[in-house]
Amino acid sequence: MGFSKVIKHLFLLASLVVFAPPSAVLASSLTVESIPQSDVLSTWFNKRVMVFGVEVVGSSSVTDAKILHAASVMAEYLDGNEDGVADQPAVVAAMVDRKATLVMFRNVNQLESSGIFDTNALDDRFMQDCLGNETNPANGFDASLEEVLHLVHTAGFAPVYPALRTVRGSALSNAMDTARGGYFNGTPNQYPASSWYHYDDETCEYDCHAAEYFYWGLTSWLGAQAGRCDDISHEWEPCTAALLTSTDPTLQALLTDPAYGLPTRIPDGNYVIGSQGICGNGNVEAAEQCDDGNLNGTGSSCCTKLCAFKPDGAASCDGILCTRTDTCNAGVCSAGPCAAGAPCSVCGGTCIAQAGACECQY
Secondary structure (H helix, E strand, O other), X not given: OXXXXXHHHHHHHHOOOOOOOOOOOEOOOOOOEEOOOXXXXXXXXXXXXXXXXXXXXXXXXXXXXXXXXXXXXXXXXXXXXXXXXXXOHHHHHHHHHOOEEEEEOOOHHHHHHOOHHHOOOOOOOEEEEXXXXXXXXXXOOOOHHHHHXXXXXXXXXXXXXXXXXXXXXXXXXXXXXXXXXOOOOOOOOOOXXXXXXXXXXXXXXXXXXXXXXXXXXXXXXXXXXXXXXXXXXXXXXXXXXXXXXXXXXXXXXHHOOOOOOOOOOOOOXXXXXXXXXXXXXXXXXXXXXXXXXXXXXXXXOOEOOOOOEOOOEXXXXXXXXXXXXXXXXXXXXXXXXXXXXXXXXXXXXXXEEEOOEEEEEO
């Protein structure tokens, strides 16, 4: 289904406010509960699952298994190491403040006949639809990976981080204009031959295109699209991490910038607190790629605060900021060659060869 009609209508206004994070946001167990008859949502839905205070609601014909799967996907996007604490409390706070809601109908016919788009009773909610028949299907792509990410991005990350907003002029949108071969307010009749992102939904406006671009980029970087390259090439070409790096390095750099703390793995729909290990205890456990304890996310570690490898590039692996020949390479700190007596370009002094690293001597 992609970017929903409701969320397209509401999110531009909602994306203008930045929130300070609460001290902690904890997950409760993911359980299906009834929606009270007094709740306006009960007109369309009779069940819900709360994820860090964000609602995932379903109609009576959506099975508990489907709604729990979508809720688990949301929990994994928000708590990648599954320790029960949201990785980005400010993102969750923004979603809760906007009453972000994932709405689940059985199929597109039920969605369109529900009348939910024709009422103003839910205008205070930031909604994204996710169809039950496309969620974790027996065969085919799991659409909840897309629809949930749209909600998490536009109702959570975009309000907190201006670079990730879907309005013209943001870092994300500027990268998209390059990927589309120029600026187009909506869907052009024909994309330039140089484009590698050519979303073709004619109802999709600029903000919608930017949200889809973010989805394609992040899920390709995390490996979810690698087996679908031929099927999605009419919309998106750099379908693997390697292709994204070579084709759209601007987007790749944005998605991997540790300042934004974006998800570092694709959800599997099985959110279990403690199953991914405890990030920050110094031990590499379960799905962790690395764990340098309290050094995670600092300049002296190649490991992010979410226990994933930092992108390859400059680092200060020995903790000395002047040592700018240090690099992260596949999660390993290494130091480049140092010519004794050469000037130290960052902080003055001269370079001396010391234990294979380039150090500054004053």
